Amino acid sequence: MFSEGNVLNRTTALPRLAWAGIAFVGTLLPISSFADDQDVRDYRSHIMKTMGEQFAALNQISKGKVPAADVATQAEVLRITAGVAKVAFTPKVLGGEAKPEVWDKWDDFSKRLDELVAAATDVSKAAKQGGVAAVTPKLSSLSCKGCHDVYRVQKK
């Protein structure tokens, strides 16, 4: 079990993955489910942190600080991850960095996630077709802050 605030606990994550692979074979993906509330929080935390890392990597690329050749790959990972984010927030489980407003204003939150997916898809397409030059002007469309200001607990 991952613990809140320590989602990168390697000592538990890797053994869990090891036995899970074996156990999984017999399950044949039966359901969309989480085992408990902490799993829900952990899952969405991993998703949001993945997007944070991907966005940071894309920013570095757009500033010419790291290899431009990676731009399409990084943008595609961001697109795919944005595409699964809504599933991570669908269970109404308070806690972590998500404010209750996520579910109180679900229509707005959900619409913003859809817009994020559309923007990330556009960035990924631009990266494949036009490389860094095409991506850089579009990165502002992925602005995380607008949503975080409303729906994420501010770090102190």
Next chain:
Amino acid sequence: MIRASKAAAVGIILGVTMLLPMVGHTDDKDVVDYRQHIMKSLEHQTAVLGQILSGAGPAENTLAHMETLALTASVALKSFEAKVPGGAAKPEVWKDWADFSKRMKEFAEKSAEMAKVGREQGVDQAAMLVIEALPCKGCHDVYRDEKKI
């Protein structure tokens, strides 16, 4: 003859100088930051796949996470090519580069195979490849400084 040699030397220096921006790394901190973004992204992706496979995450996202793992693994080795110690990377990464790069290439190949099987044969088949595709601990035990994470 001397003049020709000088011209060649100047040419080489200029050439190298011009090529450096194409490599793209502006300073050591950027190099370390970038590879950390990649490795942390991999950690999060591995964790969610682990959750799903143990029945603690949404199964419909399995293939998506396999795909992102394969994509991120495909650029991971490159982020270590610049010999810049720091972060959680031990100096052994570059000291034993042949071994490290071999492991990273295998990681990229096997995670790509896992995603391919997931696309073509279904994620239940791909799940049988997970352990082989994600040999994180074996590499971390040798090449990552756990105290600097």
